[in-house]
Amino acid sequence: MSPAVECNNLTKKFGSFTAVDDLSLNVSPGSVVGFLGPNGAGKSTSIRMMVGLSIPSAGTVRLFGADPRAQKTRECLGYVPGELRLDERPTVRETLASWGRLRSGVNSAYRDELIERLSVDPSKKVGSLSTGNRRKVALVGALMARPDLLILDEPTSGLDPLVQHEFLTILAEAASEGATIFLSSHILSEVERIADSAVVIRAGEIVADGPIGDLRRGAAQEFRVAFSDRSPSAGELRRLEGCRSLEAEIPGEMRIEWVGPPGPLLELLSRYGISAITAPEPDLETAFLSYYSTSETKRTSSAQRRGGDPRES
Numbered sequence: 001m002s003p004a005v006e007c008n009n010l011t012k013k014f015g016s017f018t019a020v021d022d023l024s025l026n027v028s029p030g031s032v033v034g035f036l037g038p039n040g041a042g043k044s045t046s047i048r049m050m051v052g053l054s055i056p057s058a059g060t061v062r063l064f065g066a067d068p069r070a071q072k073t074r075e076c077l078g079y080v081p082g083e084l085r086l087d088e089r090p091t092v093r094e095t096l097a098s099w100g101r102l103r104s105g106v107n108s109a110y111r112d113e114l115i116e117r118l119s120v121d122p123s124k125k126v127g128s129l130s131t132g133n134r135r136k137v138a139l140v141g142a143l144m145a146r147p148d149l150l151i152l153d154e155p156t157s158g159l160d161p162l163v164q165h166e167f168l169t170i171l172a173e174a175a176s177e178g179a180t181i182f183l184s185s186h187i188l189s190e191v192e193r194i195a196d197s198a199v200v201i202r203a204g205e206i207v208a209d210g211p212i213g214d215l216r217r218g219a220a221q222e223f224r225v226a227f228s229d230r231s232p233s234a235g236e237l238r239r240l241e242g243c244r245s246l247e248a249e250i251p252g253e254m255r256i257e258w259v260g261p262p263g264p265l266l267e268l269l270s271r272y273g274i275s276a277i278t279a280p281e282p283d284l285e286t287a288f289l290s291y292y293s294t295s296e297t298k299r300t301s302s303a304q305r306r307g308g309d310p311r312e313s
């Protein structure tokens with residue numbers, strides 16, 4: 001079976017600036033993948049190419065093996081852009097009805113259930129809605145035909161926590177019924193809640209991808225060590241390849257930020273008397289901050305690289 005999303009060497013240049021650089025990824029049917037990265041990393045630009053709204057400077061995108069702009073592909077896709085531009089004049093009900101006419105398969109009972117669960121008022125004019133309420137309308141529109149593939153650009157931005165929670169429950173239900181979900185986000189707890197894996201992009205390039213547990217393990221981890229007697233010198237620790245940073249402000253205690261298997265660190269520490277050692281599992285936030293800021297590029301699983309060419313269409 002073809003991947004739900006397949007990007008090969010996708011590149012987007014705006015003049016001489018490369019916003020997305022040689023991005024290759026596969027999203028398997030039925031999986032839920034988070035797309036993470038700092039502001040300006042290239043998430044929205046990549047997503048716009050994935051859904052066929054922006055022409056790549058180089059590289060290809062296929063959704064279920066087909067062109068994203070083909071009508072047949074559009075029928076399988078639910079998309080919510082990061083920046084919504086909705087017609088202000090109609091009501092929510094009229095807006096959803098007009099979107100429904102553009103595609104087959106809208107399930108009106110499910111649409112009404114979504115309206116109810118996301119607390120959308122269908123009688124309101126779109127122009128009178130707050131940013132969060134506009135986003136809810138877009139989410140109902142993307143979900144109401146139960147598409148096989150949902151591509152969502154920061155879908156929960158602007159939603160209050162209760163609605164956010166309900167929306168993630170709805171996404172989890174869609175995933176359990178077989179939908180593929182690719183969502184960009186800044187909220188790592190939400191990605192952790194629903195995604196199986198994540199792709200991390202920085203400055204237009206993928207810096208990590210893989211199952212969330214692997215990404216967390218591959219990120220920097222903090223060890224806090226209290227010594228009962230002698231302690232290693234800072235130089236000894238810094239010479240170890242995995243040592244990212246070191247703090248030793250309190251006598252007899254050290255905080256070591258470490259990347260990679262901890263064997264060499266434990267081997268060194270074992271030569272000293274240790275009274276306590278803790279290594280809290282990094283939360284996803286901490287783990288991804290290290291991917292966001294690291295200067296080296298490290299891939300934790302499959303995927304490829306390379307490409308180039310000028311100007312936005």
Ligand SMILES: Nc1ncnc2c1ncn2[C@@H]1O[C@H](COP(=O)(O)OP(=O)(O)OP(=O)(O)O)[C@@H](O)[C@H]1O
Nearest residue numbers: 014019037038039040041042043044045046082312
């Ligand atoms: N039409 C455009 N013309 C020129 N530069 C652009 C254009 N669109 C995006 N960019 C630039 O491309 C880079 C990536 O932008 P993009 O919106 O894809 O990032 P993002 O990861 O979605 O960021 P955020 O998390 O802030 O939404 C940014 O430096 C942005 O300024």
